[in-house]
Amino acid sequence: MFYAFGDIHGQMTQLDRALALIDADGGSDADLFFVGDLVDRGPDSRGVIQTIMNGQSAGRPWHCILGNHDLMFHQFVKTANVLHPQILSGKTWLHHRLGGVRTLASYMQGVELDHPDWISWDHANEHGLDPASDSLLAAFSDAAKDAVPAAHLDWIAALPSFIKAPHDHIFVHAGIRPNVAMEDQTQSDLIWIRDGWLDHTDQLDAMYVHGHTALDFPQHHGNRINIDGGAGYGRPLVPTLFDGTGWFTLDDRGRTPLRP
Incomplete structure (x- = not known):
């Protein structure tokens, strides 16, 4: 059983x-x-x-x-990648419908789901615009690298x-x-x-x-x-x-x- x-x-x-x-x-x-x-x-x-x-x-x-969501999370922390060709809508992992921001919030103190940066990200992504600057991506990826335990990343990778x-x-x-x-x-x-x-x-x-x-x-x-x-x-x-x-x-x- x-x-x-x-x-x-x-x-x-x-x-x-x-x-x-x-x-x-x-x-x-x-x-x-x-x-x-x-x-x-x-x-x-x-x-x-x-x-x-x-x-x-x-x-x-x-x-x-x-x-696939576990892999997207792992890839964001490791490489700041948020775009995946299998998502035909073009939405990024950080889009509210995919929920990546909520994952980051569970690891990172101070990530506010109603922060203007994320609201702007969602709005741009919904309308096919450039969703965010490379500097914003890099900043959150760097913060995630500090916040997510290496043991979690190694476990997902395995x-x-x-x-x-x-x-x-x-x-x-x-x-x-x-x-x-x-x-x-x-x-x-x-x-x-x-x-x-x-x-x-x-x-x-x-x-x-x-x-x-x-x-x-x-x-x-x-x-x-x-x-x-x-x-x-x-x-x-x-x-x-x-x-x-x-x-x-x-x-x-x-x-x-x-x-x-």
């Missing part, structure tokens, strides 16, 4: 509640998989990362893969892009390029893909469990399971589990079957 979470997006209060549900259902030694996107949008990305790191350090069997789990399950953040062997998948596909994946209805070589595309609630699609229930947009973080025979969601009332 194992448990899994969809995208958490900095929702520490939701994570605490969901972990308590799992402890009550399966105990503190339960195998647990996180499908990435730990950061951005929510108020406490730092707390989410530290909680998972602490659990792993304590010997709990917690497994985590890389999400996260795998997929994990094989028991009973022919594979955990991946976004999905795969169908009919391409796992060793030939690109990181970009594994953490960003939607086109050609979400509309793929043929059976696959394993049951793929993923997040990335937010739903109102986890959904079993027959050949894949999307467990991103939209916590990044204010919806509850829903624990899921596989008991060896089938999938379930978990809440205060117990288990509910999750079927195609």
